[in-house]
Amino acid sequence: MSLERKDDHDHKGWMKERDLTPVESVYLTVLMWLDKRLRIVDYLEILEDLYYKVNMQMPKSHTEQYNLDNKFWYWYPLYALGSFSTIAYVVASVSGALLGFYYSPAAAGASGSPTVAYEQITFIMTDLNLGFFLRSLHRWSAQVMVAAVFLHMLRVYFTGAYKEPRELNWIIGIVLISLTMVFGYTGYLLPWDQLAFWAGQIGVEMALSVPVAGEWAAQLVFGGFTLTHATLQRMYILHVFFLPFIATTVIAIHIGIVWMQGIAEPH
Amino acid sequence: MADDPNSDVNGNGRRDVAVPMELYKSITVFSTLLAVVFVLLAFVMFDAATLGRSFVRGVVRDAFGVVGLSVGGQPLTIAFALVGFAFLVTGSGIYILGSRFRATEMGNAKHEAGEE
Numbered sequence: 001m002s003l004e005r006k007d008d009h010d011h012k013g014w015m016k017e018r019d020l021t022p023v024e025s026v027y028l029t030v031l032m033w034l035d036k037r038l039r040i041v042d043y044l045e046i047l048e049d050l051y052y053k054v055n056m057q058m059p060k061s062h063t064e065q066y067n068l069d070n071k072f073w074y075w076y077p078l079y080a081l082g083s084f085s086t087i088a089y090v091v092a093s094v095s096g097a098l099l100g101f102y103y104s105p106a107a108a109g110a111s112g113s114p115t116v117a118y119e120q121i122t123f124i125m126t127d128l129n130l131g132f133f134l135r136s137l138h139r140w141s142a143q144v145m146v147a148a149v150f151l152h153m154l155r156v157y158f159t160g161a162y163k164e165p166r167e168l169n170w171i172i173g174i175v176l177i178s179l180t181m182v183f184g185y186t187g188y189l190l191p192w193d194q195l196a197f198w199a200g201q202i203g204v205e206m207a208l209s210v211p212v213a214g215e216w217a218a219q220l221v222f223g224g225f226t227l228t229h230a231t232l233q234r235m236y237i238l239h240v241f242f243l244p245f246i247a248t249t250v251i252a253i254h255i256g257i258v259w260m261q262g263i264a265e266p267h
Numbered sequence: 268m269a270d271d272p273n274s275d276v277n278g279n280g281r282r283d284v285a286v287p288m289e290l291y292k293s294i295t296v297f298s299t300l301l302a303v304v305f306v307l308l309a310f311v312m313f314d315a316a317t318l319g320r321s322f323v324r325g326v327v328r329d330a331f332g333v334v335g336l337s338v339g340g341q342p343l344t345i346a347f348a349l350v351g352f353a354f355l356v357t358g359s360g361i362y363i364l365g366s367r368f369r370a371t372e373m374g375n376a377k378h379e380a381g382e383e
Contacts, residue, residue: 031293044296
């Protein structure tokens with residue numbers, strides 16, 4: 001449709017032959033004057049046309065075709081959990097990048113004083129403008145992401161969305177939920193307070209409990225069998241350098257595959 | 268008016284004017300738009316009447332100051348409130364007036380009940 005005016009309706013002549021009250025004539029004249037100049041109606045008609053054309057190309061979904069919407073509608077909100085996880089990830093990335101300007105991963109404090117890492121957390125929470133807000137945002141978005149990713153996995157499982165041809169994306173999703181949890185764990189250790197330290201201790205001991213590869217894994221991930229500055233340094237670089245690149249790439253692939261394959265019909 | 272087949276008073280006692288579809292679209296779009304704008308302006312005026320640090324109130328007060336007049340807070344409040352109500356009534360009026368027009372194709376409940 002073009003914006004070329006169609007054959008002009010003779011409004012004036014039409015109005016004369018009608019029996020309109022003076023108020024109505026003025027009203028219509030004003031609106032027609034505006035219409036001739038602003039032409040909003042024409043643009044709205046283009047949008048309307050576009051809307052119908054777009055919808056005509058959409059095949060009927062499985063639920064529409066077999067009239068299952070009345071049985072299945074309560075699942076639909078849960079189809080938002082993947083987007084919800086992504087939004088939480090973006091929020092965590094932005095707030096984390098900002099926190100990175102103030103945090104410092106040093107476990108060494110002067111004798112008898114708290115570590116630099118812990119002091120920086122205290123600084124962010126008590127002295128920094130909006131620091132409390134920033135750290136809370138980072139923490140909450142991280143928690144929300146873990147929860148949303150888990151619920152997203154349940155939704156995919158119970159609607160059968162993992163089935164052929166989407167097995168590959170299901171496997172990638174399992175990698176992603178693992179990456180999310182490693183993200184959570186490494187971030188959990190960064191404040192280097194009592195909670196973090198003993199969570200780290202548990203991690204080292206879990207690694208050491210693994211036969212054959214345990215000691216090697218503990219060395220690799222924690223930088224030794226006891227928690228030292230090396231542990232904090234590794235957690236930090238995993239959290240702010242390794243995982244962001246890996247997770248962002250895998251998320252992009254995961255979403256790209258969903259984009260190519262389309263949303264799965266419920267099974 | 269009752270002898271015009273296209274405009275009459277229908278069962279609810281409401282006047283009803285049939286217009287061409289193209290005109291009906293203009294009426295719907297522009298009357299709604301104008302009504303929204305007027306109601307929004309009305310609320311801006313209510314803000315100006317009740318909020319000391321309102322932008323509009325400040326501008327008007329300064330404008331009076333430029334010409335050497337100082338207006339008390341009370342008259343300004345009353346003026347803004349009255350203008351606000353006027354805008355509100357105008358907006359509603361535009362919308363209500365727009366609702367009496369219908370397109371010829373649309374039919375109306377009383378005369379063409381079997382249509383569709």
